Amino acid sequence: MARSYVREARRRGLGRRRERIVPIVERLAAEHADAEIALRFRSPLELLVSVMLSAQTTDTNVNRVTERLFLKYRRPEDYLQVPQEELERDIYATGFFRQKAKAIRGTMYVLLERFDGVVPRTLAELVTLPGVARKTANVVAAELGHAQGIVVDTHVRRLSQRLGLTRADDPVKIERDLQRVVPRPDWARFPHLLIWHGRRVCDARSPECEVCVLEDLCPSSRLATPELRSSDASGRARAARSSTRR
Numbered sequence: 001m002a003r004s005y006v007r008e009a010r011r012r013g014l015g016r017r018r019e020r021i022v023p024i025v026e027r028l029a030a031e032h033a034d035a036e037i038a039l040r041f042r043s044p045l046e047l048l049v050s051v052m053l054s055a056q057t058t059d060t061n062v063n064r065v066t067e068r069l070f071l072k073y074r075r076p077e078d079y080l081q082v083p084q085e086e087l088e089r090d091i092y093a094t095g096f097f098r099q100k101a102k103a104i105r106g107t108m109y110v111l112l113e114r115f116d117g118v119v120p121r122t123l124a125e126l127v128t129l130p131g132v133a134r135k136t137a138n139v140v141a142a143e144l145g146h147a148q149g150i151v152v153d154t155h156v157r158r159l160s161q162r163l164g165l166t167r168a169d170d171p172v173k174i175e176r177d178l179q180r181v182v183p184r185p186d187w188a189r190f191p192h193l194l195i196w197h198g199r200r201v202c203d204a205r206s207p208e209c210e211v212c213v214l215e216d217l218c219p220s221s222r223l224a225t226p227e228l229r230s231s232d233a234s235g236r237a238r239a240a241r242s243s244t245r246r
Contacts (some may be wrong), residue, residue: 008120009173012219024214025193027213031197031213035189035196040066042070045076049104060203064093069208071089078110080105080108080109107131107132119144138150139151145188150178152172152174153191155197156195160178160194165179197214
């Protein structure tokens with residue numbers, strides 16, 4: 001179980017989650033204006049396949065594979081017209097290629113049978129596709145402009161915990177906690193902001209608190225405590241008043 005910083009935020013006088021979430025979103029949005037999904041795709045179908053392939057590998061690796069894959073497979077039918085072994089070879093570099101090939105083919109079959117070959121937009125429909133769990137469904141729905149939840153990956157989980165936005169360690173419970181505080185219009189971009197901040201600043205082992213735009217809002221900051229900051233501020237104020245008297 002990860003350490004909970006929810007109570008620490010109150011102890012340090014940083015305010016409740018609902019009080020901190022808007023400045024957190026605003027600062028991250030200003031700091032990471034380029035935050036967006038790293039997967040490359042040109043259609044809802046390519047998006048769905050890319051997200052399915054991204055499990056247990058990097059987005060860079062997926063993009064390298066799909067650059068050729070999407071030239072060969074353009075429609076749901078294309079994935080079903082080749083032997084599974086051929087699809088496995090085409091996605092081999094993404095790892096877990098047998099399970100992924102089976103899931104992709106199963107998804108294409110359901111898309112054709114139930115959705116006329118069109119990728120659905122709702123979570124309830126997306127999770128009926130073979131190999132599509134809630135996280136994948138959330139990513140697809142959000143990128144298609146229909147965010148109905150908040151994506152929770154390793155970065156989102158770590159930063160949500162460090163920022164004291166959740167006590168939970170389970171992704172489903174973390175998502176539920178985030179949905180309670182993150183404004184609905186920000187559900188799609190919030191995960192991207194945390195993911196990019198996690199990659200650039202809030203590293204798992206050595207977070208760069210000294211350059212973090214959220215440092216004064218973060219209960220897990222390794223820098224000076226609010227008490228010390230307050231003391232420093234008081235010292236600077238006294239120095240300023242003394243200078244004025246002179």
